[in-house]
Amino acid sequence: MGLFNLKMNNKVETYKWYEVEPSPFQLLAQEDQDRLTNNFTQLLNSVNEAAIYVKNVFDFYEYEDSRYPVIITKFYFGAKENTPGFFNMKDITDPLKDRPTVTYEYPDKIVLSDGSLAKVLVTYNYSDYLPDGFLFEYYGIADEIFVKFKQVDQYKAMKMLSAARLRAESLLGNRVTPETERKVQKLRDLSTIIGGSARLFEVYLYIVIKGKTNGELLEKEKRIKEIANARLLSIEVPKYIQRELYEFKTSVSAFTSFSIEKNFIDSISAGAFYPFISEDLIDENGVFLGISGSNSPVIFNPYSRNNYNIVILGETGSGKSMTTKVFLRRLRKKMNIEINGIDPENEYVKDVVAKELNVTPVLIKPGQKLGLDLMKFVREGFIDATDAAELIADLYYVPQELRPRLRRLFVSSDADTIFQFIDELKENKAEDLLKYLDAVESPPDSYVYDGIPIDISGNIVFGIKELRNQRLKVVVSSLLTLLLQKKILSGRQLLFVDEAWIFSEYPAVLNLLQEVARRGRKYGDIFMYITQRPWDVYNTPEGRTILEQAATAILLRQRAAATEVLQKAYNLSQAEIDYLLSANQGQGIIRAGNYKLTLQILVTQEELEKFSTSPAI
Numbered sequence: 001m002g003l004f005n006l007k008m009n010n011k012v013e014t015y016k017w018y019e020v021e022p023s024p025f026q027l028l029a030q031e032d033q034d035r036l037t038n039n040f041t042q043l044l045n046s047v048n049e050a051a052i053y054v055k056n057v058f059d060f061y062e063y064e065d066s067r068y069p070v071i072i073t074k075f076y077f078g079a080k081e082n083t084p085g086f087f088n089m090k091d092i093t094d095p096l097k098d099r100p101t102v103t104y105e106y107p108d109k110i111v112l113s114d115g116s117l118a119k120v121l122v123t124y125n126y127s128d129y130l131p132d133g134f135l136f137e138y139y140g141i142a143d144e145i146f147v148k149f150k151q152v153d154q155y156k157a158m159k160m161l162s163a164a165r166l167r168a169e170s171l172l173g174n175r176v177t178p179e180t181e182r183k184v185q186k187l188r189d190l191s192t193i194i195g196g197s198a199r200l201f202e203v204y205l206y207i208v209i210k211g212k213t214n215g216e217l218l219e220k221e222k223r224i225k226e227i228a229n230a231r232l233l234s235i236e237v238p239k240y241i242q243r244e245l246y247e248f249k250t251s252v253s254a255f256t257s258f259s260i261e262k263n264f265i266d267s268i269s270a271g272a273f274y275p276f277i278s279e280d281l282i283d284e285n286g287v288f289l290g291i292s293g294s295n296s297p298v299i300f301n302p303y304s305r306n307n308y309n310i311v312i313l314g315e316t317g318s319g320k321s322m323t324t325k326v327f328l329r330r331l332r333k334k335m336n337i338e339i340n341g342i343d344p345e346n347e348y349v350k351d352v353v354a355k356e357l358n359v360t361p362v363l364i365k366p367g368q369k370l371g372l373d374l375m376k377f378v379r380e381g382f383i384d385a386t387d388a389a390e391l392i393a394d395l396y397y398v399p400q401e402l403r404p405r406l407r408r409l410f411v412s413s414d415a416d417t418i419f420q421f422i423d424e425l426k427e428n429k430a431e432d433l434l435k436y437l438d439a440v441e442s443p444p445d446s447y448v449y450d451g452i453p454i455d456i457s458g459n460i461v462f463g464i465k466e467l468r469n470q471r472l473k474v475v476v477s478s479l480l481t482l483l484l485q486k487k488i489l490s491g492r493q494l495l496f497v498d499e500a501w502i503f504s505e506y507p508a509v510l511n512l513l514q515e516v517a518r519r520g521r522k523y524g525d526i527f528m529y530i531t532q533r534p535w536d537v538y539n540t541p542e543g544r545t546i547l548e549q550a551a552t553a554i555l556l557r558q559r560a561a562a563t564e565v566l567q568k569a570y571n572l573s574q575a576e577i578d579y580l581l582s583a584n585q586g587q588g589i590i591r592a593g594n595y596k597l598t599l600q601i602l603v604t605q606e607e608l609e610k611f612s613t614s615p616a617i
């Protein structure tokens with residue numbers, strides 16, 4: 001009798017399928033790995049039968065003049081029950097239905113309808129020492145991996161185990177070898193676990209390799225076997241049942257010749273099979289950013305995350321603005337989105353940059369009337385009166401003890417303009433407040449509030465560098481942000497704020513930015529917050545919210561002062577922090593949703609020429 005005496009079970013298995021979003025695994029801290037493997041165990045416990053299908057697509061990624069080989073790995077989970085409620089799962093139709101079919105069978109390989117040759121390897125005899133996430137080791141070579149877990153009825157499991165244990169223990173009486181001792185120990189352990197909350201599963205692991213030639217197939221087979229052997233897994237290519245294996249047929253009777261501890265696995269050990277691992281970031285319809293530490297392209301789509309807030313942090317000269325420009329340019333080519341920006345250093349409003357990004361540059365000059373009347377914004381409902389009072393208090397450094405009064409007066413005011421409000425303060429003889437707020441009435445501030453609002457239609461970037469005074473830049477940027485809120489509601493907007501560290505001392509402004517970002521999420525708006533000195537931002541609760549809530553963070557070269565932020569907000573290890581302290585331009589770490597990988601932003605020659613900031617400026 002052959003090992004794989006497969007009794008065919010031709011009943012079509014009907015699973016409900018989900019696509020699962022993978023995450024890095026080997027990079028994670030032990031407790032994060034444990035969380036994933038534990039969830040996986042619970043997922044298996046929650047269904048009677050689980051099928052996992054991992055599929056590699058070998059492809060090329062082309063960006064302008066360059067061509068990079070890519071592997072895209074897709075993950076699917078199938079069960080007969082409804083939504084499992086673990087991991088990030090998306091309903092899909094049967095991913096197996098479009099696989100090429102078998103057109104010819106050799107004893108040890110098959111020919112497929114797409115003309116390729118394929119071979120299925122089956123592993124068994126799972127060692128006790130399978131490292132967590134071990135399946136990942138095959139992802140670079142295998143074309144497809146199929147794993148099936150079938151829960152064994154608890155009572156039956158106990159019975160099978162005790163029978164097997166008795167058999168093994170009887171061997172102990174004769175000649176004791178380390179092998180039998182280990183086997184007995186394992187069976188004893190297994191019975192205790194199964195007696196508790198754990199389950200016992202039949203497990204099947206099939207690895208499909210494909211090739212155009214026999215040579216290619218043999219080469220892949222050799223590499224797969226090497227990996228399996230290094231993990232003490234037995235692996236072989238069962239003959240005469242290649243078609244059935246390719247069709248992922250499993251049947252209990254197929255494996256009866258194995259002894260129980262080799263084909264069955266308890267749910268705790270099953271955690272090692274945690275499969276949803278990817279060290280690449282390749283979002284569908286994404287924008288090419290560069291390459292990861294393993295030289296695979298990083299293709300990022302902000303819409304693949306659960307929020308569309310992006311922070312870019314790095315010290316001066318680390319490549320933040322270059323990254324932003326390249327990202328905006330590529331995003332515009334890829335999708336329909338309107339760009340709005342606040343540019344404190346007049347980098348994006350330069351002709352060549354504005355033209356390349358297809359935005360209208362608006363250079364704000366000192367003495368120009370901007371019509372950004374805060375009180376009008378309150379009346380129009382862009383901001384509520386309490387927040388506006390807090391904003392004005394921050395912008396004019398009103399001391400804490402006067403703020404409750406300012407808030408009361410502001411909220412109960414009938415004024416239609418900020419100037420009328422100042423008049424009201426005068427009528428009320430609020431000299432203590434006026435000491436701070438009468439600056440509203442005189443230049444340069446009065447120009448900000450006076451006049452009719454500037455046009456914000458279309459793609460628009462405001463260059464505010466010429467407002468030399470930093471506080472004035474903050475006043476104008478925050479009011480412009482408020483004005484831009486109007487557009488936020490129309491959806492598909494992007495708002496970027498570069499040099500955002502200038503807001504760090506103004507919690508009300510940070511709060512405003514954070515609010516705009518939060519509101520925009522509902523409408524598919526992208527908010528980008530770009531800054532040096534992240535520790536300043538992190539110092540206030542409002543700033544911390546911005547840094548911690550963004551689903552995407554691109555961390556470029558940092559100064560040692562940023563260490564705490566990197567540890568606390570982004571959970572980076574010391575090794576990762578050291579890497580960031582000495583990174584080159586455009587080099588860093590991207591953390592996007594569950595992904596965290598090293599990244600080199602790649603710019604084309606053309607982008608470098610157009611987007612570099614010449615030292616003269």
Ligand SMILES: Nc1ncnc2c1ncn2[C@@H]1O[C@H](COP(=O)(O)OP(=O)(O)O)[C@@H](O)[C@H]1O
Pocket residue numbers: 314315316317318319320321322323585586587600601602603608611612613614
């Ligand atoms: N990814 C990159 N590849 C090559 N050169 C880069 C890259 N990013 C930045 N540079 C170079 O470094 C300079 C400074 O980058 P910039 O984005 O202005 O820094 P930051 O905004 O962080 O101060 C750029 O003008 C460009 O010449």
Ligand SMILES: [Mg+2]
Pocket residue numbers: 320321322498
């Ligand atoms: Mg910059």
